[in-house]
Amino acid sequence: MREEAILRTIYDPAHRAHPYALYDQLRQVPVRWQEDGPHEAGTYVVSTYREIAALMHDPRISSDLRKGAQSGGPRTPAAPYTFINLDPPEHDRLRRLAMRHFGPPERSDYLERLRPDIERIAARLADGLQGERTIDLVSRFAYPLPVTVICTILGVPHEDQAQFHLWADALVEGVGSNAPEARARRLEASLALNRYMAELVERRRKQPTDDMLSCMATDAGPEGRMDDPYLVATAALLLVAGHETTVNLIANGALTLLRHPSILERLRHEPDLVVCAVEEILRYEPPVQLLANRTTLDDVSIAGTTIPKGVLVTFALAAGNRDPLRFRDPGRFDPERPENAHLGFGGGNHYCFGAPLARIEGQIALRELVRRLQGPRLVVDPPPYRPSPVLRGPQQLLVEVDGVHPT
Amino acid sequence: MSTAFGDDKRILIVGASLAGLRAAETLRAEGFRGRVTIVGDEPDEPYDRPPLSKGVIAGRFPAAHTALPRCEPLRDVEWRLGVAATGLDALAKRVLLLDGQSIEFDRLLIATGARARPWRDPSQAKLDGVFTLRGRADAERLHARLAAHPNRVVVIGAGFMGSEIASSCRELGLAVTVIERGPAPLSGALGGVVAERAGALQRDHGVDLRCYTTVDALEGDAEGRLRRVRLSDGSALDADVAVVALGAVRNTEWLRGSGLAAGEFGVACDAGCRAIALNFIVTDDFFVAGDVARFPHPLYRHQFLALEHWSNAIEQAAIAAHNMICAPANRRPHLAVPAFWSSQFGVNIKSVGVPSAADEVFIAQGSLAAGRFVAVYGKEGRVVAAVTFNQGRWIEFYQRLIESAAPFPPEASAADRPTPSAPIPVAFPDPTAVAHEATAILTGYDATDRRVQWIPRRRAAPAHGAVNPR
Ligand SMILES: Cc1cc2nc3c(=O)[nH]c(=O)nc-3n(C[C@H](O)[C@H](O)[C@H](O)COP(=O)(O)OP(=O)(O)OC[C@H]3O[C@@H](n4cnc5c(N)ncnc54)[C@H](O)[C@@H]3O)c2cc1C
Ligand code: HEM
Numbered sequence: 001m002r003e004e005a006i007l008r009t010i011y012d013p014a015h016r017a018h019p020y021a022l023y024d025q026l027r028q029v030p031v032r033w034q035e036d037g038p039h040e041a042g043t044y045v046v047s048t049y050r051e052i053a054a055l056m057h058d059p060r061i062s063s064d065l066r067k068g069a070q071s072g073g074p075r076t077p078a079a080p081y082t083f084i085n086l087d088p089p090e091h092d093r094l095r096r097l098a099m100r101h102f103g104p105p106e107r108s109d110y111l112e113r114l115r116p117d118i119e120r121i122a123a124r125l126a127d128g129l130q131g132e133r134t135i136d137l138v139s140r141f142a143y144p145l146p147v148t149v150i151c152t153i154l155g156v157p158h159e160d161q162a163q164f165h166l167w168a169d170a171l172v173e174g175v176g177s178n179a180p181e182a183r184a185r186r187l188e189a190s191l192a193l194n195r196y197m198a199e200l201v202e203r204r205r206k207q208p209t210d211d212m213l214s215c216m217a218t219d220a221g222p223e224g225r226m227d228d229p230y231l232v233a234t235a236a237l238l239l240v241a242g243h244e245t246t247v248n249l250i251a252n253g254a255l256t257l258l259r260h261p262s263i264l265e266r267l268r269h270e271p272d273l274v275v276c277a278v279e280e281i282l283r284y285e286p287p288v289q290l291l292a293n294r295t296t297l298d299d300v301s302i303a304g305t306t307i308p309k310g311v312l313v314t315f316a317l318a319a320g321n322r323d324p325l326r327f328r329d330p331g332r333f334d335p336e337r338p339e340n341a342h343l344g345f346g347g348g349n350h351y352c353f354g355a356p357l358a359r360i361e362g363q364i365a366l367r368e369l370v371r372r373l374q375g376p377r378l379v380v381d382p383p384p385y386r387p388s389p390v391l392r393g394p395q396q397l398l399v400e401v402d403g404v405h406p407t
Numbered sequence: 408m409s410t411a412f413g414d415d416k417r418i419l420i421v422g423a424s425l426a427g428l429r430a431a432e433t434l435r436a437e438g439f440r441g442r443v444t445i446v447g448d449e450p451d452e453p454y455d456r457p458p459l460s461k462g463v464i465a466g467r468f469p470a471a472h473t474a475l476p477r478c479e480p481l482r483d484v485e486w487r488l489g490v491a492a493t494g495l496d497a498l499a500k501r502v503l504l505l506d507g508q509s510i511e512f513d514r515l516l517i518a519t520g521a522r523a524r525p526w527r528d529p530s531q532a533k534l535d536g537v538f539t540l541r542g543r544a545d546a547e548r549l550h551a552r553l554a555a556h557p558n559r560v561v562v563i564g565a566g567f568m569g570s571e572i573a574s575s576c577r578e579l580g581l582a583v584t585v586i587e588r589g590p591a592p593l594s595g596a597l598g599g600v601v602a603e604r605a606g607a608l609q610r611d612h613g614v615d616l617r618c619y620t621t622v623d624a625l626e627g628d629a630e631g632r633l634r635r636v637r638l639s640d641g642s643a644l645d646a647d648v649a650v651v652a653l654g655a656v657r658n659t660e661w662l663r664g665s666g667l668a669a670g671e672f673g674v675a676c677d678a679g680c681r682a683i684a685l686n687f688i689v690t691d692d693f694f695v696a697g698d699v700a701r702f703p704h705p706l707y708r709h710q711f712l713a714l715e716h717w718s719n720a721i722e723q724a725a726i727a728a729h730n731m732i733c734a735p736a737n738r739r740p741h742l743a744v745p746a747f748w749s750s751q752f753g754v755n756i757k758s759v760g761v762p763s764a765a766d767e768v769f770i771a772q773g774s775l776a777a778g779r780f781v782a783v784y785g786k787e788g789r790v791v792a793a794v795t796f797n798q799g800r801w802i803e804f805y806q807r808l809i810e811s812a813a814p815f816p817p818e819a820s821a822a823d824r825p826t827p828s829a830p831i832p833v834a835f836p837d838p839t840a841v842a843h844e845a846t847a848i849l850t851g852y853d854a855t856d857r858r859v860q861w862i863p864r865r866r867a868a869p870a871h872g873a874v875n876p877r
């Protein structure tokens with residue numbers, strides 16, 4: 001394979017199930033040019049842990065692709081930029097305005113209060129599996145859990161959730177794909193979702209409830225409120241950024257545990273091990289494999305290479321997570337790995353906003369599966385994958401079980 | 408696993424706090440199986456001090472919740488807590504204890520840290536309501552008094568400690584006056600430009616801040632309770648609590664007569680943490696780490712730095728412990744760039760390098776007015792330090808600029824670089840003599856591979872081999 005085309009090969013769906021040998025190859029040169037990949041103009045790919053970590057904390061790296069020379073990745077023109085695609089100070093301000101209603105310092109107890117709700121949702125989904133012998137864990141469990149949770153957080157009423165799920169599907173389908181049909185479907189869903197959210201914001205402003213959207217819509221904090229278009233776009237961001245990622249965490253997690261029966265067995269007796277197991281899944285099979293959304297504001301010299309100003313920069317999180325200079329025996333799944341500072345949630349100022357929630361969801365979901373499924377075994381290995389190399393996870397995860405324990 | 412320093416050897420650590428504990432853990436983690444004894448004059452097992460001036464005195468959590476986590480079980484370490492070391496017989500390799508006993512050793516680690524500088528007048532210092540803060544017991548006493556709603560708290564000295572105490576008092580809704588000799592809080596550590604922002608922060612949070620002012624006297628009533636604080640401007644404040652926050656004194660008295668270069672400014676040691684004798688010969692069996700140490704730093708012309716920084720204590724302790732037990736050829740230098748943090752009035756402050764070595768400062772990101780910024784400090788065209796207010800996630804980047812002696816002002820075009828922006832004089836009230844060494848750079852990423860490299864004098868940063876495929 002040509003050195004400049006490793007990333008292209010990673011993008012090729014044929015390699016979706018086994019990308020890690022390619023990531024190892026990528027890492028032979030910490031920072032290098034790659035043709036194609038996320039954008040036809042090509043990208044610099046950073047694949048070693050140390051260099052990814054350094055550039056995530058480098059103020060010359062921008063997440064606002066309008067500042068780059070290239071036209072930027074896929075976009076939905078209808079919505080304003082949200083903080084994931086903005087730089088400080090705008091990024092910081094908008095993120096703070098959202099975080100006020102989600103976590104510390106202002107709302108430190110919020111997620112803990114949510115925990116019983118998430119446990120109930122997971123238990124209900126597992127209840128629904130009773131009596132079945134062959135189960136698709138993606139469609140029946142991994143998938144519905146995060147959408148239901150984010151609906152609860154945002155305050156999407158129960159009766160609208162089915163429609164909400166459909167939009168979410170369309171939006172996340174083929175993130176990282178430039179195919180015109182995928183783009184069109186995404187745009188359509190995004191417009192519909194925005195209309196819906198705008199309306200919901202209005203409703204919540206008139207009759208606020210305890211959810212995040214009500215809080216954001218009525219905020220009277222020291223920094224004021226987000227303007228409505230941003231508010232609507234941020235709600236959509238929370239849905240999109242937190243959806244397929246968490247689906248993949250749960251599905252990748254279940255798959256990995258089924259491939260490591262002794263660890264699965266240990267989890268039955270030591271349920272608290274799930275906390276570290278989730279971290280190790282985020283390292284070993286990260287739901288977000290590539291971050292192809294950065295550009296340089298200047299020439300940046302690193303690891304013997306100068307990345308010129310204005311090009312697209314890609315962080316290969318999946319490669320950094322298996323860098324032997326940082327993780328001993330990186331190809332081994334080891335829930336007891338010490339100092340597991342993986343890159344699964346990114347790093348620096350864009351470090352995943354929803355990480356505490358995703359962790360709780362992942363822990364609750366896997367604990368519930370381990371507890372409820374009797375004698376689970378994989379039907380197809382490797383399972384079929386979704387097309388995206390960026391948000392990578394199984395399309396379907398068929399398991400056979402001897403039964404499903406009652407709650 | 409066995410170490411060069413054999414299993415039959417005895418190591419004694421004096422000072423059972425951050426540096427002492429980290430050293431003991433490193434000894435065991437690196438496989439030393441000989442005897443390890445830790446002597447400490449406080450009754451408690453090692454605990455963490457930074458929370459004392461923050462959450463503890465503000466009552467957010469009890470002092471008992473500050474125990475330092477253990478990275479190693481340390482079951483086979485002998486603890487001698489609640490007893491002070493009173494002397495060192497360097498020839499006999501013996502430490503004398505206050506209870507009359509003594510402990511012999513093959514190698515010693517001195518980690519006795521520092522204590523709060525007391526109020527200069529002992530009878531005034533004894534008044535009920537006058538406090539200093541260094542240990543857990545101090546914090547408990549001070550918290551109890553603050554929780555009883557005193558009418559006014561006077562904080563003497565607006566360094567990091569004084570400012571954090573004032574912040575905690577405001578958190579409790581108490582009336583606070585801060586007395587500062589310099590032009591602004593933190594001006595000695597951060598320079599006038601950034602300090603002005605720290606002053607605004609205090610005033611915005613309702614602190615009665617009096618700069619260019621000192622305290623002449625603390626006055627009590629017949630019962631020996633603090634009543635008034637008399638100021639250098641001739642005025643007086645009614646106050647029932649005064650917290651003296653005038654810096655720290657190194658705990659070196661017990662080393663008097665030992666032959667080591669120990670004094671008011673700490674115990675001198677080399678970059679390998681070996682203590683230096685009064686005759687300036689480096690010793691083999693006496694090591695130093697933490698707040699009590701003074702060590703030469705290659706980035707600062709090998710001047711001796713004495714730091715009161717948490718991260719310095721743990722890094723230096725780990726290096727000292729490593730060097731105590733390894734073969735001489737495997738010794739490591741303590742080269743970490745100085746770094747510390749503080750949190751006060753809702754702001755997280757971080758600092759790397761030595762700001763007081765600078766003569767110019769430059770706002771590289773954010774804005775002073777908004778209270779969120781990165782200030783980069785320069786001297787003779789080099790970056791020597793950086794300070795962030797609520798922008799701590801960028802600090803590693805600036806640390807690398809310091810390590811590589813990058814040009815100042817930095818060329819980096821951050822997205823939130825203010826315009827226009829230009830370096831301005833840093834304005835230290837009394838500039839100290841710390842100089843930055845423009846011909847040394849640090850390489851490597853952690854203690855195991857950190858090296859000093861000498862470079863010819865030049866203006867630009869080292870040119871990396873540029874590889875551009877297009
Ligand atoms: C209130 C407070 C807040 C702080 N906040 C921060 C912060 O935000 N950021 C930061 O970077 N740093 C902070 N620091 C500084 C940091 O805590 C110190 O750098 C660190 O404690 C140094 O550790 P050490 O082990 O060297 O010394 P110490 O912690 O001072 O420990 C020395 C120990 O030795 C004992 N000892 C002394 N003499 C003898 C003797 N003769 N015999 C036996 N034992 C003896 C002492 O009682 C003490 O237990 C703060 C310090 C304080 C007091
Ligand atoms: C396992 C699940 C998840 C993974 C692996 C994950 C991963 C990531 C990563 C790698 C980033 C960094 C993006 C970048 O640097 O450009 C990120 C950002 C983000 N994530 Fe997550 N995420 C997960 C779940 C969630 C959830 C549940 C939410 C919402 C509640 C969420 C909301 C966000 C947001 C809003 C950002 C942008 C943050 C910013 O730009 O400041 N994520 N996530």
